[in-house]
Amino acid sequence: MPVGQRPLVRRRLRTELRQERERAGKSQAEVAKKMDWSLSKIIRLEAGQVGVSTNDLKALLDLYGVNETERRTFFIELARSARQQSSWWSAFRDIVPSSEYADFLGYETDATSLNYYCSLILPGLLQTEDYAREIFERTASAELDETTVDRLVELRMARKRQVLDRDDPPELNVVLDESALHRVVGGPEVMSDQISSIAEVAQLDNVTIRVIPFATGGHPGMNGPFEILEFNDPADPPVVQFDAAPRDVTLRDNGEILGMYRKIYADLTELALTEPESIALMNKVATDLGEG
Numbered sequence: 001m002p003v004g005q006r007p008l009v010r011r012r013l014r015t016e017l018r019q020e021r022e023r024a025g026k027s028q029a030e031v032a033k034k035m036d037w038s039l040s041k042i043i044r045l046e047a048g049q050v051g052v053s054t055n056d057l058k059a060l061l062d063l064y065g066v067n068e069t070e071r072r073t074f075f076i077e078l079a080r081s082a083r084q085q086s087s088w089w090s091a092f093r094d095i096v097p098s099s100e101y102a103d104f105l106g107y108e109t110d111a112t113s114l115n116y117y118c119s120l121i122l123p124g125l126l127q128t129e130d131y132a133r134e135i136f137e138r139t140a141s142a143e144l145d146e147t148t149v150d151r152l153v154e155l156r157m158a159r160k161r162q163v164l165d166r167d168d169p170p171e172l173n174v175v176l177d178e179s180a181l182h183r184v185v186g187g188p189e190v191m192s193d194q195i196s197s198i199a200e201v202a203q204l205d206n207v208t209i210r211v212i213p214f215a216t217g218g219h220p221g222m223n224g225p226f227e228i229l230e231f232n233d234p235a236d237p238p239v240v241q242f243d244a245a246p247r248d249v250t251l252r253d254n255g256e257i258l259g260m261y262r263k264i265y266a267d268l269t270e271l272a273l274t275e276p277e278s279i280a281l282m283n284k285v286a287t288d289l290g291e292g
Contacts, residue, residue, distance in 0.1 A: 007048075007103035008110045008236055010082040011253075014048040015235075016075065017060065021046075024064040034063055049099075051083055088162055092155045095148065104249045107239050109162055111170050113230040115265055117221050119177040121185075121243075122194065125160055126174070126201055131194040132156045134186035164201075174209045175268045176278075177221060181211065181285045192289035199282040202275070210272035211281055219271055220264045228261060 021031060028046070032039045035056070044050045052060070057079050061072055089096060089105045096102050108114065108125075116123045121135060136144060136152045144152070163170065184191045202209040212219060230238040240261050242250045252258070273281065 007106035008231065009078060010048050010051075012235060013052075013075070013078045013082050014046050016078070017052075018046045020061070020064040020066055026064070031060070031063065035059060052079055054079065088158065089155070092151065092158070095151045095155060100251055101249055104241055104251060105159065107229050107231075107241075107251070108159065109166075110231060111163075111229040112168075112232045113171045113228075114163075114173070115228040115230070116172075116174040116225075117176075117227070117265060117268055118174065118180055118225045119221060120180055120183060121225070122176070122180050122198065123174055123227075124156055125163055125172070126198050127156060127160075128190075128194045128197050129153055129157060130186055130190045134190065138185070169206050172207045173269075174207075175221070175265070175272050176209065176211045177219075178211050178214050178281070181282060184289070188289040192286045195282050195286040195289070199279050199286065202279050202282070208275060209278055209282075210269065210275060211278040212268060212272045213281070216271050219268065221268050226261055226264075228258070228265060 021028070026034075028042045029039055031037075032042045035042070041050070045052055054076060057075060058072070061067075061075060066072060066075070087106060088109070089102060096105070114125070116125075121139075122131065124132070127135070132153050133149060136149050164172070181195055185194070198209060201207055212221070225243055227241040228238055229241060237253055237255070238258055240252045240254075240258055242252070272278065
């Protein structure tokens with residue numbers, strides 16, 4: 001899958017095609033036989049791993065009995081949009097490690113609501129250049145050369161611009177474990193600047209940042225960080241993202257998993273300090289680091 005494709009569009013296409021096949025009462029094996037395809041082709045198509053040509057799409061729609069002109073036009077336009085290569089992260093194809101990470105960048109760019117929980121590392125969208133550089137240098141499974149680190153930092157800063165500085169910025173909700181504020185990454189000055197930057201972003205109307213204090217003790221977020229990405233169109237269900245490594249992610253759009261993590265996120269929010277209390281704590285930690 002080319003890095004430039006818009007995953008939200010491709011996801012909609014595969015979902016709609018699968019639903020039309022199911023309405024037609026046909027199995028994937030039946031479709032493969034009728035289309036003279038291998039079974040793996042229809043499986044990969046419905047998994048969003050391959051695209052579909054206009055001619056193949058029209059033949060599929062015929063097979064599924066989709067005859068309405070408006071509906072057929074919808075599918076053709078959707079497939080055409082899925083093949084477009086104009087996404088901003090195309091410029092970083094040299095360091096985008098997987099198609100799943102490219103999907104994540106696309107979902108994040110299109111999301112109307114981003115709900116983060118972070119434990120040890122502060123969220124990528126809120127990282128300063130110095131903090132991000134230290135994260136890449138210290139947490140990679142193998143040593144990265146300076147050029148690669150520079151490119152990764154460029155990508156992270158581009159993510160911030162593309163998501164937070166767009167004309168219609170998403171609602172950004174962040175719950176932090178207090179430990180993420182006290183783990184001094186890059187030294188006191190870098191960490192102080194990083195926390196001050198987050199406290200400043202927290203003043204924006206579309207941003208809410210809250211901290212779970214040490215005094216809370218054990219809580220449901222201790223199993224690890226995650227992010228819930230939500231979209232404006234009901235036809236685009238939310239996605240849960242898990243960090244697997246500094247440059248990789250795991251995405252899940254399973255309804256059961258989504259429900260579980262929505263419950264966890266709601267519980268974490270209840271355990272967190274209020275917004276004013278959280279900002280006051282962040283400013284205190286930043287000041288203490290700066291004075292130290």
